[in-house]
Amino acid sequence: MYKVLATDGVAPEGLAVLQNAPDVELDIRPKLSPEELLAVIPDYDALIVRSATKVTAAVLERAAKLKIIGRAGVGVDNIDVRAATARGIIVANAPGGNTIAAAEHTMGMMLALARNIPEANARLKAGVWDKKSFVGVELRHKVLGVIGIGRIGSEVAKRALAMEMEVIAYDPYIPAERVEELGVRMVSLDALLRQADFITIHTPLSKENYHLLNKEAFEKMKPGVRIINCARGGIVDEAALYAALKEGKVAGAALDVFEQEPVTDSPLFSLPNVVVTPHLGASTVEAQLGVAKVIAEEILVALRGGFVRNAVNVPFVRPEVLAEIGPFIGLAEKLGRFAAQLVSGRIGLVEVSFSGEIAQYDVSLLTTAVLKGVLSIALQEAVNFVNANEVAKKRGIRVTETRRGEEEDYVSLITVRVVAPEGERTVAGTLQRGKEPRVVAIDGYRVDTPLEGHMLFIPHMDRPRIIGRVGNLIGAQDINIAAMQVGRKVIGGPAVMLLAVDSPVPEETLTEIAKVDGIMGVKMVSL
Numbered sequence: 001m002y003k004v005l006a007t008d009g010v011a012p013e014g015l016a017v018l019q020n021a022p023d024v025e026l027d028i029r030p031k032l033s034p035e036e037l038l039a040v041i042p043d044y045d046a047l048i049v050r051s052a053t054k055v056t057a058a059v060l061e062r063a064a065k066l067k068i069i070g071r072a073g074v075g076v077d078n079i080d081v082r083a084a085t086a087r088g089i090i091v092a093n094a095p096g097g098n099t100i101a102a103a104e105h106t107m108g109m110m111l112a113l114a115r116n117i118p119e120a121n122a123r124l125k126a127g128v129w130d131k132k133s134f135v136g137v138e139l140r141h142k143v144l145g146v147i148g149i150g151r152i153g154s155e156v157a158k159r160a161l162a163m164e165m166e167v168i169a170y171d172p173y174i175p176a177e178r179v180e181e182l183g184v185r186m187v188s189l190d191a192l193l194r195q196a197d198f199i200t201i202h203t204p205l206s207k208e209n210y211h212l213l214n215k216e217a218f219e220k221m222k223p224g225v226r227i228i229n230c231a232r233g234g235i236v237d238e239a240a241l242y243a244a245l246k247e248g249k250v251a252g253a254a255l256d257v258f259e260q261e262p263v264t265d266s267p268l269f270s271l272p273n274v275v276v277t278p279h280l281g282a283s284t285v286e287a288q289l290g291v292a293k294v295i296a297e298e299i300l301v302a303l304r305g306g307f308v309r310n311a312v313n314v315p316f317v318r319p320e321v322l323a324e325i326g327p328f329i330g331l332a333e334k335l336g337r338f339a340a341q342l343v344s345g346r347i348g349l350v351e352v353s354f355s356g357e358i359a360q361y362d363v364s365l366l367t368t369a370v371l372k373g374v375l376s377i378a379l380q381e382a383v384n385f386v387n388a389n390e391v392a393k394k395r396g397i398r399v400t401e402t403r404r405g406e407e408e409d410y411v412s413l414i415t416v417r418v419v420a421p422e423g424e425r426t427v428a429g430t431l432q433r434g435k436e437p438r439v440v441a442i443d444g445y446r447v448d449t450p451l452e453g454h455m456l457f458i459p460h461m462d463r464p465r466i467i468g469r470v471g472n473l474i475g476a477q478d479i480n481i482a483a484m485q486v487g488r489k490v491i492g493g494p495a496v497m498l499l500a501v502d503s504p505v506p507e508e509t510l511t512e513i514a515k516v517d518g519i520m521g522v523k524m525v526s527l
């Protein structure tokens with residue numbers, strides 16, 4: 001039974017898939033102090049958080065069973081991703097689920113700032129009908145500078161364009177054409193700071209952009225500029241912003257995020273031209289349901305050993321490549337597990353080769369999947385897409401990957417060779433009808449068997465009275481043989497036998513089979 005802990009007020013309705021999973025026990029504890037988290041974390045296989053819980057190296061050190069941390073949202077700056085990676089813990093987020101919520105909140109903040117809505121609201125509710133203090137500015141024909149034009153930045157840009165703003169953007173990691181087709185002009189950071197009437201930030205918080213808007217940046221800005229930050233505290237230097245507001249260089253600021261959170265007291269709160277909300281960007285019913293659902297599904301996939309698409313600490317695979325290679329992940333892993341069970345002793349070399357259509361893509365994820373399968377046989381520790389390559393390196397396992405386009409017999413074929421001191425085996429597999437993993441060759445002998453359940457691999461000499469003896473020995477244990485394949489290259493020469501059995505064959509029976517004259521060994525394989 002996997003134990004999952006959800007904290008930080010993750011929407012419980014979105015976690016139904018975990019609640020209904022027979023192999024999962026879900027604990028929802030909306031508020032957990034750092035001390036409580038440290039105390040309970042050793043019990044859990046998975047943790048779901050939003051931005052409040054700090055998943056530090058100290059927490060991870062105690063998280064002996066933890067396999068995945070799911071962030072029900074986008075920013076993972078509250079998680080020590082490096083420490084998690086070093087421990088082989090997957091960190092996954094739910095990108096996209098709160099994009100519209102954050103973009104709409106940004107527009108709300110920009111309008112609130114331009115038209116003094118919060119201050120006017122407070123004044124009227126205090127019994128004062130004051131029109132003259134609250135003359136605002138229009139957004140139409142103003143220049144909006146978007147720093148970071150990813151998912152949220154581009155949704156903000158679209159909405160600003162609909163309000164007839166001129167939109168410019170700075171984002172060194174996005175191709176200019178993609179942004180310009182939205183009707184946005186890409187500029188340098190310097191140009192953006194100098195030209196914008198409103199500046200909105202939509203980058204993650206990273207070392208690179210910590211205090212991106214600092215004293216020097218404010219000095220470059222147009223007098224009367226207005227700043228909106230619905231991304232992360234820390235990107236704006238709050239002391240420098242306060243000074244720029246005080247001296248009138250900046251006409252106003254709308255902040256949803258702060259360097260320290262939660263915060264209830266800040267010099268910025270004393271200024272009338274500062275609008276603040278307590279990190280509400282993603283707080284809509286729709287966004288919370290959406291991100292919780294996505295993360296719950298990812299947690300289940302990870303706990304059951306599958307590939308987590310939104311893992312932030314697994315090498316990135318472009319979506320269009322993932323669409324092509326994704327169906328092969330299961331085949332690659334099963335071939336690794338299969339091959340590793342055919343040899344004895346410590347494997348020192350794993351060679352993976354790809355031929356046919358699959359060879360035109362970046363297949364490094366599939367090589368990792370093979371490795372994950374190989375390592376899962378011998379190791380007690382959890383091996384996953386985050387740590388498989390590192391674990392192999394630490395254990396001195398050499399891994400090679402080759403790709404060749406030509407393939408005569410199959411549309412796509414994956415071949416895995418494992419070498420151990422006591423021998424080596426080469427297995428090849430493909431997907432039947434694009435989805436069913438099958439092994440189609442072992443050491444060059446043709447077979448064709450689904451990669452599932454329990455199997456016996458028996459190299460033997462191609463002569464009479466061998467297959468019958470094997471059948472009798474297995475039958476005597478009341479074990480059903482579901483399928484059988486024999487592959488040979490020449491009549492009377494060495495051959496291989498692959499039997500699919502409905503339950504594992506006991507060790508003593510394997511020893512009896514190995515003694516049959518003409519049989520060169522026997523291996524039990526479970527997938």
Ligand SMILES: NC(=O)c1ccc[n+]([C@@H]2O[C@H](COP(=O)([O-])OP(=O)(O)OC[C@H]3O[C@@H](n4cnc5c(N)ncnc54)[C@H](O)[C@@H]3O)[C@@H](O)[C@H]2O)c1
Nearest residue numbers: 075102148149150151152171173203204209230231281282
């Ligand atoms: N206030 C909220 O509740 C809330 C909600 C959702 C997201 N967020 C924050 O918003 C951020 C953006 O979310 P997203 O979904 O749009 O992410 P995204 O990854 O789609 O976009 C981020 C963009 O920032 C760009 N970028 C990175 N560093 C940059 C730099 N130094 N200068 C300029 N551009 C840079 C990237 O190239 C990318 O295009 C998140 O990281 C999160 O911290 C806040």
Ligand SMILES: O=C(O)[C@H](O)COP(=O)(O)O
Nearest residue numbers: 050051052073074075282
């Ligand atoms: O990065 C995010 O997704 C947002 O900042 C939302 O954070 P929250 O889930 O704590 O509201």
